[in-house]
Amino acid sequence: xxPAIINVMDKAARRAxxxxxxxxxxxEQLQVSRKGAADFVTAADRRAEETIRYxxxxxxxxxxxxGEEGGTQAEGDSVHRWIVDPLDGTTNFLHGLPQFAxxxxxxxxxxxxxxxxxxxxxxxxxxxxxxxxxxxxxxRLRVSARQHMSESLIATGMPFLGHGDHERYLETLKAxxxxxxxxxxxxxxxxxxxxxxxGRFDGFWEFDLKIWDIAAGILIVREAGGFVSDxxxxxxVLKTGEVVAGNDKIQEKLRKILREADPGPTASAAAS
Numbered sequence: 001x002x003p004a005i006i007n008v009m010d011k012a013a014r015r016a017x018x019x020x021x022x023x024x025x026x027x028e029q030l031q032v033s034r035k036g037a038a039d040f041v042t043a044a045d046r047r048a049e050e051t052i053r054y055x056x057x058x059x060x061x062x063x064x065x066x067g068e069e070g071g072t073q074a075e076g077d078s079v080h081r082w083i084v085d086p087l088d089g090t091t092n093f094l095h096g097l098p099q100f101a102x103x104x105x106x107x108x109x110x111x112x113x114x115x116x117x118x119x120x121x122x123x124x125x126x127x128x129x130x131x132x133x134x135x136x137x138x139x140r141l142r143v144s145a146r147q148h149m150s151e152s153l154i155a156t157g158m159p160f161l162g163h164g165d166h167e168r169y170l171e172t173l174k175a176x177x178x179x180x181x182x183x184x185x186x187x188x189x190x191x192x193x194x195x196x197x198x199g200r201f202d203g204f205w206e207f208d209l210k211i212w213d214i215a216a217g218i219l220i221v222r223e224a225g226g227f228v229s230d231x232x233x234x235x236x237v238l239k240t241g242e243v244v245a246g247n248d249k250i251q252e253k254l255r256k257i258l259r260e261a262d263p264g265p266t267a268s269a270a271a272s
Contacts (some may be wrong), residue, residue, distance in 0.1 A: 012055035016225025017120035048086035085212040089188035103190040105215035115216030127196035134223035152202035175261030197224035205248035
């Protein structure tokens, strides 16, 4: 039986997911507005957040709320906060690529205690509650057991126009490419982390992520037996947005490759 808090999150995600799936089928007709260089927000994105917020706040009206689309609620019990990305993979969505998800996490006293990543098109619900393990629908999840980088499939996210440190990323990508079986860039950090928890990917790294991109996925990876940190091994990922994840062996080896190749923030990024 799923925990009650997961059922609350599941209901909100599925209700928003039904609308997203419908809108995805009519993606060319969506009204789109800019929210920064090469970072679009759609009418579907905004509606999904409104739907999720309504369902979550109806179930737990005393909790705070942080949404990727600007939905915040300062009021609350100061202990609990929902962290929501209603459509992780917006650019994929806009281009008709079926790789996007709803991400919902619950923070309690600064710690993520529950999270879901819902792939609306495949009806895959990845979820975890702290201390109880990670699941795909009702099947237990476990990160892959691979120990050699040469056999590993690594996921990543890369910077784009107006976002991120391009030079830094290219140096780290070049180093990783020469050591692994393959690198994949799917365009949804939430799904990348969920797939890592399911053993579909063996490792993941990305810089400059936002808390709503990763809050749920990080918990799911850890509850599936994985490790998550920044390049230096610190547990500061929700603050810095710098994420390296994998099983114990792959995460350690991936961190070493990245650390040796990482030039640090470049002048061009600092100037942007």
